[in-house]
Amino acid sequence: MQTISRENYLKAILKLEGRADIVSNQALADKLETKPASVTSMLHKLADEGWVKHEAYKGVQLTGEGKGIALATLRKHRLWEVFLVEKLNFGWDVVHQWAEELEHIGGEELTNRLDAFLGHPAFDPHGDPIPNALGKWKDGRNLVQASQAEPGSVVLIKGVLNSGEEFLQHLNTMHIQLGLQLIVVQRYEFDDGLVLEWPDGRQATISHETAQNLLVEMKQN
Amino acid sequence: MQTISRENYLKAILKLEGRADIVSNQALADKLETKPASVTSMLHKLADEGWVKHEAYKGVQLTGEGKGIALATLRKHRLWEVFLVEKLNFGWDVVHQWAEELEHIGGEELTNRLDAFLGHPAFDPHGDPIPNALGKWKDGRNLVQASQAEPGSVVLIKGVLNSGEEFLQHLNTMHIQLGLQLIVVQRYEFDDGLVLEWPDGRQATISHETAQNLLVEMKQN
């Protein structure tokens, strides 16, 4: 039975599979803000449904069917985020929680109509690619963490590695947004802070931690 | 705690209060497609929350706070229905179930933005008035059941008393939709069937039951 909680678990497993090939109980508990015992219990249910392969004490992996559900949920999440930002004019820092609920509504038909209404967007407001109806996407971008950009280079802000409200609000405060082009002026040896220059000539420094969570496209140098 | 189920109950009570002043357990069970024992159980919870006044064996009534939640939920339901029809081009016969889920998402801020995005619609796709942010609406229309229209009169379709999928699909089949202007040509004495004439001159007959569920504005006669 496809419940909200189960879709959330499958989506979380999908994201964690991106890094490690096998997903640990603990990582899931952290991501879902729940307790390991709850995760174990749910993994049994997901395995019963045939959506994950679970080996006791070893970890989980999505099955083909499980991945399909996870991708469909992720697609809905990101499309609704685009809706909230593009159509209802919300900031990228507040849309995640609503999308977390909206992603569980309706099926393929509703999703495809929403997709068409939004003009088949390729990326969500955080720069994350939106899977198509088949769960596929192509991301021709070659993104790196801003922390890896050398002084003198020009970078284009294209995504974030942390979509949390606090981080995004910090970016708002720093006047950093997707599509912005910045010049990396200097790197402080001591703490790896980066001095950046905005198009209007203003300069400001971002911390190493902030730079690590910023995905950019290298324009020059 | 404001859960999906509790919002559904409050909304159901609100609608049933429209007819009888005190709502019976049975009526609620019917409307919510649940069992009387479940209703009793839920009414206790709603009473504990202070959202209804419940006298054992007598019936329920919304409190001010309960009515507020019910109206907010109804507002969201109808706004999302407008979205689905106006923006995603769904038919009025299929949007109810999705709205039944969407109505539980987000709060005032999201709702007000949606309202603005839709251009502050006064009525939903079924001709039902949409409460404003304060739960109020003004319905200047003077609607009657089509079954009460006399032969020779001209009527404007403005609403339905039954928003069920089957009835709405039947109206689709009959080419009856909101805003349509029809001439009542004749009433059959035997079964109160109504012969109607469409703007293109075509004529067709609708049953008394169908006419009873159609709300119209009298244009002439």
Place this chain on the structure above:
DNA sequence: CAATAAATTTAGGTGTGTCTAAAAATATTG
């Protein structure tokens, strides 16, 4: 490699919302 630490699972509970079957209260009617 045995002792310790960390991760995972099991056992036993809780709250929400539902159900069926039985008891209690209210309505209806001969």
Place this chain on the structure above:
DNA sequence: CAATATTTTTAGACACACCTAAATTTATTG
């Protein structure tokens, strides 16, 4: 107005998704 029918409530269960605390298993390390 007493007998019967209907409505409502209570009692006892169940599924879902959580939790804490206590095993159990796996990993680490002296």
